[in-house]
Amino acid sequence: MSATPETAPVSPGTGGGPLLEVDGLRVGFATEDGRVQAVDGVDFQLEPGEVLAIVGESGSGKSVTAQTLIGLTRSPNSHIEGSVKLNGEELTTLSEAQLQKVRGRQIAMIFQDPMTSMNPVYTVGRQIIEAIRAHDSKVGKRDAHRQAIELLEAVGIPDADRRVDAYPHEFSGGMRQRAMIAMGLALEPSILIADEPTTALDVTIQAQILDLIQDLNRSRGLATILITHDLGVVAEVADRVLVMYGGKVVERGTLTDIFYDPQHPYTWGLLGSLTRLDQPRPHRLPQISGAPPSLLNLPSGCAFRPRCPHEFGKCKEVPGLEARLPEDPNHRDRCWLTAEQKRRLREVEGRIGLEEPRG
């Protein structure tokens, strides 16, 4: 695994453009109750070596976005529009066989629940070997086995030469997630998509896994898309953040932008509902009232309108994802309020938050 020098250019063959470019991505599913527009126009770019966090509640479309990148949402019931370009190559129009070469080799993905994400009937090593040999059938079993041990060592699994032949149920949750990451690294991909990688883990283990992801990101220049609902996780590792709501990106900016100068009321709500140890404890944790909208029946205009205490007449129109701060063209949001109003309204009891709804 020493084959990747630490300074290697992660995006070979292109003149320094974005590694991954997503443009106008829309994913809809035909269901018995009608069409569900799970992702409704998502654009972003991923630069080599950066960590991009996609944040949102359940049903915001973040996981569907991530899975669509490598074609896992393709099915007779799904309808995918827009463009996903990896090093300039369009992925959405690739055949299933061509996509198989991208999966694992260029873009690896790990999932939320390491308990269920590994096949219980095969040893951990065999599942890693399978990934290696799926992409390069010339690798002998013995070599692949040795590589699997090295990978497990690289993600910090002790006793790797013995543990390689253990079954997933003989691993702890954190170890399993490490093994999943090892499997993801097997073919030295340039992008790792981590879909809620720490949600099912204890807080201490969670921190270890995040450290590991950050390590890999730095030492291998592994660009990472981190899907999460937990802003605490985001704060630890992300360079840039997309906030999603109702299938749309509602705010996009650097980590500092999102945490210190959030523009969208939904982001305020997410920040306000974080527990903080440096503040006097409130009686109840603040929450965003109401529930995320049904994707079958999104409200017209701004999708956050029914839950937003600051709603006004203009919100009946869909706001575009625009740079609304003249000094920062890369910080974009979908909210009609003026920058002045936002600065005033987001202050709740001395910190950023969302007011309780009126009435």
Add this chain to the structure above:
Amino acid sequence: MLRFLVRRVLGAIAVLFAISVLVFLIFNVVPATNPAQRIAGKNATPQLIKNVEKEWGFDKSLPEQYWTQMKLIFTGEVKSYNAHINVDERIVEGIPATASLCIGAAIIWLAFGFLFGYLSAVRSGGWLDRGLTVLALIGISMPVFWLASILLYYFTYKIELFPPSGYEPLSDPGKWFSHLILPWISLAVLFAGFYSRVLRSSMLDVMNEDYVRTARAKGLSQRRVMVKHVLRNSLIPVITLFGLDFGVLIGGGAIVTESLFNIEGVGLFTAEALKQQDFPSIMAVTLFGAFFIVLFNILVDIGYAYLDPRIRLGASAA
């Protein structure tokens, strides 16, 4: 493993003992004709009947009768009431025919069950799936006696493609095969349809598992995902069914098929024994059948541990 086997073998002996007692009691409690009277014949004098009772031990107490009966069965000396033939020998003679029928049919139904189930699951919701579903339901709905009669009528009478009935030993493979092909089909159709449905639904469940998504995300081919991850994890329900079904059939349960095709196997012998209420024969075939059902259940449990490493044999013995 050893602990598991010891425990299961002891359990099996207990089950067989319970079954033998049950059958014995049922036969002695349910009012049937007096066996001594039947052995003695229609116009027997009371004295003759008494003599027969004494000779066969019907005048002894029930536990004594039970004990004698069991001893005869397990020493291979048990005689039927009617033809006075040796029951154990008769069962042993029937084994090759029954085994030929059941093993051949099992190969056919497993092959088609797996093929149709797999294709149905892979193409679920499509036309192939719908077609195979209809086919499977037709197969499941056709009674064996009806299907066997139809096959016999068309393939041995209308077009004389196959010999009508009987069993030929394996020493002449051509004859053996041509005599068995219709029985195999009539026995296998029901199971093939049923197994394909079970496999299909089991595979559709497994397809929603997270590890299948992981397998796809690794870049495995669709076929590899289906065979190595989905199919492999869908086998347990099918193996469970197979253990039960095959155990029943090989233990003499293919009564209808063996009777209709006049295959002199254990099933046909069972049918005759039941018809004549011949107690020694019924007792012997019941124990013979129960033995195979118990045996295949143990084999199924061993199969589970092989299929799923999370299942450890004997782990629950503590």
